[in-house]
Amino acid sequence: MPSRPSTLGSVLRGLRSRNDWTLKEMSQRSGIPISTLSKVEHDRLTLTYDKLQQLSQRLNIRMSELFAEGEASATPAVTGRRSIGRLETALRVNTANYDYYYLCTELRQKRMIPNITRVRAKSLAEFGDLVRHSGEEFIYVAEGQVIVHTEYYDPVVLNAGESIYIDSGMGHAYLAGEGCDEAVTVAVMSSEEDDLMASLIHIHGERTQEIEKEVAA
Template sequence: MADGRKTLGAVMADLRARNGWTLKEMSQRCGIPVSTLSKVEHDRLSLTYDKLQQLGEKLNVSMADLFAEQEEAPAAILGRRSVGSIDKAVRVDTPNYEYYYVCTELRHKRMVPIITRIHAKSIEEFGELVRHSGEEFIYVVEGTLTVHTEYYDPIELRAGESIYIDSGMGHAYVCGPGSTETLTVGVMSSADEDLSHMVYEAHHRLSAPEEQSAPARKTKAK
C-alpha cells in the first residue's frame, strides 16, 4: 500500500509460503475457491475479523499467529514484550471497519489487539450482526459509538467509555450520533488455553459470495 503498511494480501501470501502451499492446496485446506484466494492475495477482496477467524481455524492457525511473519524463538522465562505502532500495523479494510492489527510479531498470544476505524453509520448500513468465539473489550478513543447486540438494546458510548462483551453474542459497532468516523482500541480474547484450538461453529460456510469487496479508500492521515 502507499503508506507502507503490510496488507491482508501479503499476510495471506506469507502464510501460504511458510507452509509451502500452492493456491490450490490452500483452497482444499480452507474451502475457499482458488479465485477468491487469489483476489485476497492481490488485495481485491478483504475479510472481516470473524471470517479471518474461521479461516484460521480451518488451517489450524490462531488469529494471534495469522499475522506473524516468522517463528518466535522459545522464551526461557515469561518476559515477552512487543511495542506496537500504527505505522507497523497490518491494515485490513472492510466496508464497515478499517482494522489495524498491532504487535503481530508475537506468536501464541491469548489476546488479539486491534485498532479500528469504524465507518458504518447505521445498523442498516452495517448489515447482519457478527458472531465469533471468545470475548472482547472495546474502548472508544475518538467520536461516539453505538453498540448493537442481539440480547440488549443499543447503547451509545462516548470517548473514554468502553464495553466488554461475549463475542459469541451477535454484535455490531457503528458510528454514534454526530460522528462520521469512530476510532476504537479493542482486544479480542478466548477462554481457551491456546487460541489455535478454538472451536467455532460458523453460521455460514466461508465462500466467495460471503466475502466482502474492500472499497478503495483515499490515503489519508491516520
C-alpha cells in the same frame, strides 16, 4: 541471548529461504511486487487481507501459517516477552465497515489480540449481519461516538472515554454515532482458541467479500 520475535517479514524471509527463492522468484509466484515484498521482509510495510489471501492462495500455504510460530514447546515457559505497538508496524485490514490496525503481531500464539479500529458504518442496514466469534472483547472509545448493537441487549451509545466488555460469541456490531463520520476505538479480544488472529482475519475477509458481491449484484 533471547531470539528476536517473529514478524510477518521474518515469516516471509523464512518461507523464501526454505524454498531457495529469490525476491524476484517469490514476486513472480505471488503476484506481489518485489518492492512490496522487500519492505514487508524489512518490517517497513504490512499487508492487507487481500494481499495475505493472495500469498496464501498462490504459494499454496494456509493463511494461519503467516501468523503461526514454529513447533511449540511441550512445556510452556515463562518467556517475559513484550511488544511495543505502533501504527506504522501494525497489520492493517480494511473491511467495508472497519479499518483494523492489529498491534504487536510479532508475538505469536497470544490469547489477547489488541487493535485500533476506525468505525465507519452508520446503520445496521449498511453494516449487515451481526458478527460472532469465539472469546470476549473489551472496546474503549478513543475518538467520536460509537453505538453498540448486541444480540440480547438494547443498543447503547458510548462517547469518548467510555468502554464496554462483551461476550464475542453474542452477535454484535459497532456503528459510528450520529453526526460522526467515523469513530476510533482501542480494543482487546481474547479467546482460548489457539489461532484467534487468523480466525479474525478470515472473518473480516469473508464479510468483505459478501458485501462486495451484494454491491456488484
